[in-house]
Amino acid sequence: MAGAPTPYHPTASPQAVLSLVRQLQQVRDLAAAVLDSVSFSLLGEADAMMVLGMVEDLGRRVDAARVASAADISVRCRRILGQESLAYKNGASSGIDLIIRLSRVSSREANRRVRLGENVTARRAGTSMLAPYYPAVAGALTAGDLGVDAAEYIVTALDQVAARVAPDDLGTAERALVASATGALTEETRGLPGEGVAFPADLVRGMAGQWQARLDPDGTAPSEPVAEARSTVGFGLFRDGLYPLRGGVTAELRGIMNALFDTYLSAHAAPAFPTAEEQARMASGQL
Structure with a gap:
């Protein structure tokens, strides 16, 4: 495909539109030809x-x-x-x-x-164009840095509290979540655990829920029959060079913790979880 793509404008002539369609067809055909030539099972690791x-x-x-x-x-x-x-x-x-x-x-x-x-x-607002409601998500999505799943999780979570949250705070949460999903370094994530790490969509969903709760802590309706599960983690008495952990975590937080462990600890330094006997002793207060 020779030459740079012709920029498309809403008022472009039919010839320009036809050129755009042809360019997209060329991209499709080239991608198809490349993918057809790949034998995935024969590739090295x-x-x-x-x-x-x-x-x-x-x-x-x-x-x-x-x-x-x-x-x-x-x-x-x-x-x-x-x-x-x-x-x-x-x-x-x-x-x-x-x-x-x-x-x-x-x-x-x-x-x-x-x-x-x-x-x-x-x-579109009359003859003008307004920015997207979520510009950070829009930019990362268009650039191919952010997947649709993660984008949907971020937008859905923030949309549920947008009417009750200051725009600046909503923007901070949006940029932080996009950075977590793409591995970008921003003011919102600099110095935090996981800085520069691109987390998968399922973990971004959990993070979005945490931001939602932080932005709107009183958002849960009083009449809601089932209380939202909350993580409760505490430390026991220091003994033998270790602080034992007690409590429980939500599925989302467990996923985030596992990702952090995988990112920052090598296979030789992976955390050693307690055995069934040690768990029983912890439950009885012996540890």
Whole structure:
């Protein structure tokens, strides 16, 4: 594929749009040709891991474009547009219906992309364009540094408290979570445990929940029948050069702790967890 891509502008001529479509077709065909040439099972261990990383890099960029494209189609299909709605013009009942027809994804996936896209794409206000609701997530997603799963966890958690939290605090939480998900170094994460580590999406989900609780500690409704599980960790008396641990942790915090152990401790220095006998002695207060 020769030459740099032609920048696309909303008022571009039909020729420019056709050029964009051709460039995307060339990218698709080139990616298909490269992937068809790979025999994954024949790769060496180091090569297999490197290829996995590159495929994921490519996938994140494509996923970001999928989200942006679905959000754009959804806006063009608003019912308020009446007969000018893109859905109406194409005989679809709604934007989601049209997206499903065009993309062949499930209704759940189409809704997922549109919900995320509404929060991480620029918004039209008359003749002007407003920044996304979550600019840090939007930037990292578009750059291919942040996966859709992690982006969704961050946006969902922060959206639930956004109306009750100061914008500056919400922005701090957003940037910190994006940094944790991408391994970026920011003012929010500098000097903290796990600084510079890119955590997987499941751990980001737990972190997002912790930020949510910190930003809005009184957010749980009093009438909610089931109390949220909380981690309770304490230390016993110092003995034989060690402080015994007592208590319990949530699944999310356990995952975060395991990731930190894996990151900062070598296999030869992995933490030694107590045996069943030692656990029984700890429970009886003998340790």
